[in-house]
Every structure is written in C-alpha cells, then in structure tokens.
Amino acid sequence: MIKTISDGPIRILLADDNDDDVAIALRAFKKSQLENEVHVVRNGEEAINYLFNRESYQDKEKYPKPQLLLLDINMPKLNGIEVLERLSRDPKLKRLRVVVLTSSKNEEDVVGSYNNGACAYLSKPVEFDDFLKVVEGLNCFWKTVIYSNGY
Amino acid sequence: MQVNARPQKVRLKVIRYFVLCTLLFIAFLIARKMEWQGNKMLHSLMEVIATFLALIVGILALIRFYTKKINIFLFIGAGFLGTAFLDGYHALVTSAFFDLYFPSPPTSLIPWSWVASRAFLSFLMALSWWVSFQARRHGDLPQLHVSEWFVFTGMGAATLLSFFFFVFYPLPRAYYPELFFGRPEEFVPAIFFGIALLGYLKLGDWREDAFHDWLIISLIVGFMGQVMFMSLSFRLFDTMFDAAHLLKKISYICMMQGLFIAMFDLFKQAESGESDLERALEGTQAATLQGWKDKKALKEEQGKLDKQKKFFESVVESSPNGIVMVDGKNEIILVNQMTEALFGYSRSELLKQPVEILIPHQFSKNHPKHMKAFHKAPSTRMMGGGLPKRDIFAMRKDGSEFPVEIGLSVIQRDEEETFVMAMIVDISERSATEKRLEEERKALEKSNLELDSFVYTASHDLRAPLRGINSFSKFIEEDYADAFDDEGRDYLARIRRGVGRMTQLIDDLLTLSRVSRQKNPYEAVKITELIQSVTERMEFDLEEASVDLVIPENLPEIRCDRIKITEVFLNLINNAVKFSRKNKEGDAKVVIGYEEKEENHQFSVTDNGIGIDPKYHERIFGIFQRLHTNEEYEGTGAGLSIVKRVIDDHKGQIWIASELGKGATFHFEIPKKPEAECMENSKTITSREE
Incomplete structure (x- = not known):
C-alpha cells in the first residue's frame, strides 16, 4: 500500500556518536512541528544490531523498525558508509530511507553515501537555528513530497 | 734546314745564276776575240x-x-x-x-x-x-x-x-x-x-x-x-x-x-746557342729559386696549418666534456683526455672499437637501432631526448655505470663520410643532487599533506565542540534567560560571539587550504558574469551599506580557474565595501577597473575608504594579518592571503596603491596565456573540509 507518511508520528533512528550532536538533534526534533519517535544508537555496529534486531535489540516491540535513519558518517566501529553498504545488501532494509547527517563535506563521503542508497546528504550547521531549519525542511520534505511503500 | 723559303729571295738567286752564266758567256765571247x-x-x-x-x-x-x-x-x-x-x-x-x-x-x-x-x-x-x-x-x-x-x-x-x-x-x-x-x-x-x-x-x-x-x-x-x-x-x-x-x-x-x-x-x-743555353740556365736557376721560395712558402703555410691543427686539437683535448667521434660504421675514430678519464680506457684501447663498448649491456643492444634512426634524421640534439625521455648511462672499463648527458651532432666531411660527435657529461653528481632534491621535495610534499590533513582534522574536530558551545549557550539563553541577570546574559552573548568569530576563522582557514590544494580546470570565464555572482554572495547588502559599485563595460573573458578567481573578486570587493562604507562623506564608492596589456589582463578594485599606510603594504598579504580591531572592522585577515595565493597560482601579480586616508587600489594581473593550464581534476587532491 502506498501512502504518504503524514499520518502518525514518524519513527526515526538516529545514529551518532557525539553526545552533543544527539542532544542538539533531539532538541531540534522536539522544537519542530514534526511528530516523532526517536531512537538513538551510538555507533554503526549498534545501528546494524538495532535494524537487524540482534543482541541487545532483539525486542521488536521496544526497538521497532524506523521509517527514517539519520546517519552520521564518522563513527567508531562501523562508519556510516559501511552501514549503508550492509543495508543495501539486505533485501528488506535496502528500501529504508536514509538521510546522512554529518559534519563532513568530504566528496568521497558524499559520493559513497549516494552510491549506497542514501536519500539525502545533509551537513550539520554550527548555528542551532540553522539546524532547526534543516529538521523542519526534512519534515516538510517528508510529509508532502515522499511517498512510502508502507515500510 | 728550314722550309718555306721566301720566294723573292729564291727568285733573286735564280736570277743571279743566270746573270753569272750570261757574264761567263760574254767573257767567253770576249776571250774568243782576245789574242793572249x-x-x-x-x-x-x-x-x-x-x-x-x-x-x-x-x-x-x-x-x-x-x-x-x-x-x-x-x-x-x-x-x-x-x-x-x-x-x-x-x-x-x-x-x-x-x-x-x-x-x-x-x-x-x-x-x-x-x-x-x-x-x-x-x-x-x-x-x-x-x-x-x-x-x-x-x-x-x-x-x-x-x-x-x-x-x-x-x-x-x-x-x-x-x-x-x-x-x-x-x-x-x-x-x-x-x-x-x-x-x-x-x-x-x-x-x-x-x-x-x-x-x-x-x-x-x-x-x-x-x-x-x-x-x-x-x-x-x-x-x-x-x-x-x-x-x-x-x-x-x-x-x-x-x-x-x-x-x-x-x-x-x-x-x-x-x-x-x-x-x-x-x-x-x-754563340746564340750559348746565349740560349745561358738563358735556359738562368731560367733553370730562376725556376729553382722560385721552387725554393715556393717550398719555403709551402713550409710556412704548413707551419700555420700545423699550428691551427694543434690549436683545434688542444680545444678538443682540453674540453671539460668527454668527446667521442664515430664514423659511419660506428667505430670510434677520436677521443679526448676527458673521455679517457671518464671511462678508464686508454686512447689506444678505444680507437677503432665499436662505440657500444662504452654503453651498458642492457642499452647497447638497442644502440645500433637508435644510431640508425639518428643517421636518418641527423641533427644536433640531446641523446635520449625522444619520447619517452630516456635516462642515459655509460659504462666504464671496469663495467660500472654512471649517468651521463650526451649531446650529439653530425659532422659531414664530404658527401660520403658522415661522423657523429658525442659530447659526454658525467652527471653523477648532478643526478645525486637531483635525487636529494627530489627526496626533499617528497618529504616537503608529505609534510604539506600532513599539514593539510592536520588543518582538516583540526578544523573538523574544532567545529564539533564549537557547535556544542554555540548550541548549548543558545539553549541556556532560550530556556533559562530569566535565571540570569543582565551581566550573566552579557557573558552568554560574549560566548556566542566568540563562537561566531571562531567559526569564521575556521571557515577561512579551510578556504585558504582549499585554495592552495584544490586545482580546477581552466575555463573561459566572463568576468562581468563572475562579478554578478560575487555581488549576490556578498556578506553586505550594497544598498544597505550605501556603497556605489561601479562595474565597467569592457570586462573581458579570460581563461582561469573560475572558483578561485571568484574568491579573488569576492574578497577584494568585500574588503573594498567593508572599508569604504564607513566613509564619512557618505559617498562610498567601489570602482572596478580593467586594462588590457600585451600579455596580461590587468584588473583593479578601488575604494575611497580609509586607505592603507604604505608601511603595511607588504604585511597585508600575510595570513591573518589585520590592521584593525574586530570592533572597527570585522574579518579574520585571511582574505588577502587567499587572493594572493590564487593570483600566484595563475602566475600573476598583485600589488596595492594606497595612502592612509586616501582610499586604496588593488591591482592584479593574470597572464593571457597561462603557462601550464592546470587540467588536473580535483579528484586526486580532494577537498575534505567542511
């Protein structure tokens, strides 16, 4: 069934190793008009475990499948690009929408992200207000533009 | 007995004979009558x-x-x-x-x-x-x-x-x-x-x-x-x-x-025979004398030639380069002292030998082929100068090899005989120096790369905490503003200004390192359009700053790195606007100029702002050099050093004409024909800053 994701809160998995950035992001989500349900993991490995319900993330009720993955690139253990590669190899997870949110403007990272199925590549602004605008833009983009396959 | 008697003389003689006969006859007639x-x-x-x-x-x-x-x-x-x-x-x-x-x-x-x-x-x-x-x-x-x-x-x-x-x-x-x-x-x-x-x-x-x-x-x-x-x-x-x-x-x-x-x-x-003989004798003597003189002259000439020959020989002998000459059969016919010294052979060991004995084995195999090619198109040139360029090595008598530079020239004695002369320079020392320089260059490149990566890491890593400081101070301001008095709020504001300034510094630092590392292909750029895009990106609103920007109509199209030249105009116009907008008379004006020179495009950006004291003219192109406090004029001081780097990259020049209080004009030139257009893609030297 194809529908917009306008109805109900949007379920987000945020993968970022930086505490500050997580806090800023969470505040931004809270301040935005976007209804959301944010789960946080602290590195690439955790992100994979969460998405495949492995190890400490086996409880599917507690750790439901997200509709959107906000992925940082520079993370310990597995970096964002490697996470994208793993996801693209999985028949189900390859359709998960991933938005890369990172401080890197490295071309390799940008190209690598899009090559491995990222929907968007966003840079973290220093100014919170700018960050807020990014999240709001995401909201707008999400609710009015993108159609989901109901994942 | 002579031939061709003169006819008259002969006739005269005949007449004489007849006269004689007649006289005798008359005498006979007289005698007959005489009684005796x-x-x-x-x-x-x-x-x-x-x-x-x-x-x-x-x-x-x-x-x-x-x-x-x-x-x-x-x-x-x-x-x-x-x-x-x-x-x-x-x-x-x-x-x-x-x-x-x-x-x-x-x-x-x-x-x-x-x-x-x-x-x-x-x-x-x-x-x-x-x-x-x-x-x-x-x-x-x-x-x-x-x-x-x-x-x-x-x-x-x-x-x-x-x-x-x-x-x-x-x-x-x-x-x-x-x-x-x-x-x-x-x-x-x-x-x-x-x-x-x-x-x-x-x-x-x-x-x-x-x-x-x-x-x-x-x-x-x-x-x-x-x-x-x-x-x-x-x-x-x-x-x-x-x-x-x-x-x-x-x-x-x-x-x-x-x-x-x-x-x-x-x-x-x-008698006449004697005089003939004498004459002949004299002639012989004269001829002998002349012969003797000729011989002397010949000897002198020979002496001169010998002297000249010796002179040329000494030129060849004393040459600081090894000289080897080969004939059409590739056999050595001439060597000089330096050749003996370079190769460790004596002269007699070299003469009449094939030239290949001076060439290392791995090269000598192909040498006849190269020689043939050279004979086909003989010219004075460096050996191994074809494409791909080859490094040339020579071999001493003991088999050791050494790097050389060899100049070849053809000497044509007559139509049949062609000789090839090789001038050999031992470049062992030079190539050792070159090698050392190359190593140093590589080391420098490596350290540059390390510096780049340090700048990247530093600015990237500096940014994350900066973002934190900025965000959280803002959150405090938003959520707990009431808990502070004015002084506390002032401190918070100072924190946030500091962050803004630091962000600007880091951004400029990244721009500067990008400008020096990143190379974009040259393209034809219309400067009028480029300035248009610059004014859109300006940090000042020209109208708001009430600055009049004068753009001439004769701006050309030039071949350059578009992105970098944009940085040049952006920084120069930005600076000009920044320093002239506070003009007290209120008629702030920034004028862009262009003049076409023989080999260069010469641009200028003139403002009527505060001007720059000539004693600082050299300093202003250094990185983070500022002449004013941040309160007077904002900025990091990286702009002009970015401009200078770009101009240097384009093999151009930049200079300033200004006096304190009388405005400033920045002139810069860009060659019409860039010496080596950088066609390298920015792929290898990637931009990694954020």
Whole structure:
C-alpha cells in the first residue's frame, strides 16, 4: 500500500556518536512541528544490531523498525558508509530511507553515501537555528513530497 | 734546314745564276776575240795559288765536317785536299825544272795532269751530291754512315795513282786542233760537274742555305770553265787556257766563300746557342729559386696549418666534456683526455672499437637501432631526448655505470663520410643532487599533506565542540534567560560571539587550504558574469551599506580557474565595501577597473575608504594579518592571503596603491596565456573540509 507518511508520528533512528550532536538533534526534533519517535544508537555496529534486531535489540516491540535513519558518517566501529553498504545488501532494509547527517563535506563521503542508497546528504550547521531549519525542511520534505511503500 | 723559303729571295738567286752564266758567256765571247799568250811561269804561279786555295777549302771543309759531321763536307773536304795535291803536282810537273823526269812532253803532261785534278774534283763533287741525295732519300736522320778513313784512303790512293801514272805512263797527245774542241777530254770533268750541278740544284738546299748557294755558283763556274773555256783551248797557255785556270781559282774561291759563310753561321749558331743555353740556365736557376721560395712558402703555410691543427686539437683535448667521434660504421675514430678519464680506457684501447663498448649491456643492444634512426634524421640534439625521455648511462672499463648527458651532432666531411660527435657529461653528481632534491621535495610534499590533513582534522574536530558551545549557550539563553541577570546574559552573548568569530576563522582557514590544494580546470570565464555572482554572495547588502559599485563595460573573458578567481573578486570587493562604507562623506564608492596589456589582463578594485599606510603594504598579504580591531572592522585577515595565493597560482601579480586616508587600489594581473593550464581534476587532491 502506498501512502504518504503524514499520518502518525514518524519513527526515526538516529545514529551518532557525539553526545552533543544527539542532544542538539533531539532538541531540534522536539522544537519542530514534526511528530516523532526517536531512537538513538551510538555507533554503526549498534545501528546494524538495532535494524537487524540482534543482541541487545532483539525486542521488536521496544526497538521497532524506523521509517527514517539519520546517519552520521564518522563513527567508531562501523562508519556510516559501511552501514549503508550492509543495508543495501539486505533485501528488506535496502528500501529504508536514509538521510546522512554529518559534519563532513568530504566528496568521497558524499559520493559513497549516494552510491549506497542514501536519500539525502545533509551537513550539520554550527548555528542551532540553522539546524532547526534543516529538521523542519526534512519534515516538510517528508510529509508532502515522499511517498512510502508502507515500510 | 728550314722550309718555306721566301720566294723573292729564291727568285733573286735564280736570277743571279743566270746573270753569272750570261757574264761567263760574254767573257767567253770576249776571250774568243782576245789574242793572249801566257807562259809556263804564269801557269805555275796560278797552279800554286790554286793549290793553296784548294788546300784551304779542303781544310775548311774538313774542319766544318769535324765540327758537325755532315757527309757533304767530308767529300768536299777530301775532294779539295786531293785536288790540292793534284794541283800541286800539276804545278810541279808543268814547271820547266821537272820536264826532264817525265816520259811525256809538256804538251801532253800539262793538260792531262790538269784533267786528272779536274776529274778528281768533279767526281768527288758528284759523289758528295750522291751521298747527300741518298741521305735525303732515307730521311735526313740518321746520316748515312760513311767512314772518313775510307774516303781519305780512297782519295790518297787516287792521288798516288795519278802521281805514278804520270811518272811512268807516256801520255797521248792532249790537243786535237783538227777538232772543233781543241781538248775534248775536258768534257769528262765537265760531265761530273754537270751531274753535281744538276744534282745540287735538284736537291734545292741552295734556296735556303748560303753554303749550297755558293756551291752552286762554284759548280756553275767550274762547269762553264770546262765546257766553254778549257775545251776550246787549242794550245798551251792560250787565252782560253789561262781563262779556264782563272775560272778554276774563282770556283775555289766561291767554294771558300760558301765555307766561310757556313763557318760563320756555325759560330753564330754556337754563340746564340750559348746565349740560349745561358738563358735556359738562368731560367733553370730562376725556376729553382722560385721552387725554393715556393717550398719555403709551402713550409710556412704548413707551419700555420700545423699550428691551427694543434690549436683545434688542444680545444678538443682540453674540453671539460668527454668527446667521442664515430664514423659511419660506428667505430670510434677520436677521443679526448676527458673521455679517457671518464671511462678508464686508454686512447689506444678505444680507437677503432665499436662505440657500444662504452654503453651498458642492457642499452647497447638497442644502440645500433637508435644510431640508425639518428643517421636518418641527423641533427644536433640531446641523446635520449625522444619520447619517452630516456635516462642515459655509460659504462666504464671496469663495467660500472654512471649517468651521463650526451649531446650529439653530425659532422659531414664530404658527401660520403658522415661522423657523429658525442659530447659526454658525467652527471653523477648532478643526478645525486637531483635525487636529494627530489627526496626533499617528497618529504616537503608529505609534510604539506600532513599539514593539510592536520588543518582538516583540526578544523573538523574544532567545529564539533564549537557547535556544542554555540548550541548549548543558545539553549541556556532560550530556556533559562530569566535565571540570569543582565551581566550573566552579557557573558552568554560574549560566548556566542566568540563562537561566531571562531567559526569564521575556521571557515577561512579551510578556504585558504582549499585554495592552495584544490586545482580546477581552466575555463573561459566572463568576468562581468563572475562579478554578478560575487555581488549576490556578498556578506553586505550594497544598498544597505550605501556603497556605489561601479562595474565597467569592457570586462573581458579570460581563461582561469573560475572558483578561485571568484574568491579573488569576492574578497577584494568585500574588503573594498567593508572599508569604504564607513566613509564619512557618505559617498562610498567601489570602482572596478580593467586594462588590457600585451600579455596580461590587468584588473583593479578601488575604494575611497580609509586607505592603507604604505608601511603595511607588504604585511597585508600575510595570513591573518589585520590592521584593525574586530570592533572597527570585522574579518579574520585571511582574505588577502587567499587572493594572493590564487593570483600566484595563475602566475600573476598583485600589488596595492594606497595612502592612509586616501582610499586604496588593488591591482592584479593574470597572464593571457597561462603557462601550464592546470587540467588536473580535483579528484586526486580532494577537498575534505567542511
């Protein structure tokens, strides 16, 4: 069934190793008009475990499948690009929408992200207000533009 | 004997002969009428004279003969000598004193002994002609060899014979008065004289030769004397008898005259021959002298050449480069001292050897091929200069190799022989230096790269906490503003300003490192459009800042790195606006200028702002150099150093014209033809800053 994701809160998995950035992001989500349900993991490995319900993330009720993955690139253990590669190899997870949110403007990272199925590549602004605008833009983009396959 | 006698002279001679004959004939006619009676005394006198004349003629002829052996003179000489004896005898027998001893009476003895003498002479004259004639028939040379002793013996024998003949034989009578000719026996000598006369006339030498001329005259006289005079004598000592005797002497004198002339000619010839010889000798001497001089000059020339040769040899020898010359067969024909020193071979070990012995084995295999190619298109050039460029190595005698640089040139001696000269420079030291420089360059590049990565990491890692500080101070301001008093809020604001400033610094730092590392392909850029895009990106609103930006219409299209040149205009215009907008008169103005130079595009950005003191003109292009506090004019001070780096990258120049308080003009030039357009993609040197 194809529908917009306008109805109900949007379920987000945020993968970022930086505490500050997580806090800023969470505040931004809270301040935005976007209804959301944010789960946080602290590195690439955790992100994979969460998405495949492995190890400490086996409880599917507690750790439901997200509709959107906000992925940082520079993370310990597995970096964002490697996470994208793993996801693209999985028949189900390859359709998960991933938005890369990172401080890197490295071309390799940008190209690598899009090559491995990222929907968007966003840079973290220093100014919170700018960050807020990014999240709001995401909201707008999400609710009015993108159609989901109901994942 | 000369040919081509002059015809007039010949005719003259012929006329002379006729005149002579005519005169003799007239004399004959006169004599016939004359009554004359000589005697024995007169006859003896005349015969004595005749004897001496004949003797002289004979001796002269023999002298002539022995001077230059021509047979005619031998016969004439012998003939006259014999005649002299016979005439002498004739004179004796006719003298009254000897009358008694001879069996014959004087009337017989006198005529017959006369005839004997005449016959003998005329016969030998005829014989002399015959010998000459035979010689002529067999060619002038070689002369028919006639033994003179044979002739002398013959003559002597004939003389003796006649002596005894007249002594012992009783002679018949000599006069025949009953006949028309009183003495018919006189025709015997006349016949021989006639033969000789006709023979010599036919021989023709008289035309040229004075002796023969006189010989002919003598023969004419002799012949006529016999035929017209003596034959018509009818008794002893009559007119005809004495006239004939006179003519005999005349004929002898003519003969003598001819011989004198012949002798004269001979002496003259000898004289002129001598002078010729002298001249020839002088000529030879002169030629020898000249030859000697020539030889000397040649020697001098040779000396000069030798000197020059030595000079050129020393040029080759003392050359600081090794010189090796090879011929068309690749064989070494010349080396110099440096070559010996470089390769460790002696000269004799190198000459005549194939040039490949100087080349390391791994290269020598291909060398003939390269040589062939070089011979096909010979030119003066560096060896290994083709593409791809090869490093050249040479091999010493001990097999060790060393790097060299070799210049090749062709020397054409003539059409067939072509030589190749190689100038060899040992570049071991140089390549060691180059290697060291290359290593240092690599080390520097590595450290640059490390610096880049440090700048990247630093700015990236600096940004994350900065973001935190900025965000959280903002959150505090938003959520807990009431908990602070004014002072606390002021501190918070200061924190946030500090963060903003630090963000700007980090951004500029990243831009600067990107500008120096990133290389974009050159493209044609319309400057008017570029400035348009700059004004859109400006941090100031021009209207708000009330600055008048003047853009000329003649802006060109140039080949450059668009992104970087944008940075240049952005920074310069930004600066100009920044420093002129506070202009107190309120007519802030920024003027962009362009001037086309021969090789460069020259741009300028002029403001009427606060200006820059000339003592700072050098400093302002240094990184983070600022002349004002942040409160006066905001900015990090990275802008102009970014501009300068871009201009340097484009092989251009930037300079400033300004005085404090009088505004500033930044001029910069960009070459119309960038030396090496950077076509490298930015892929290899990636931008990694955020």
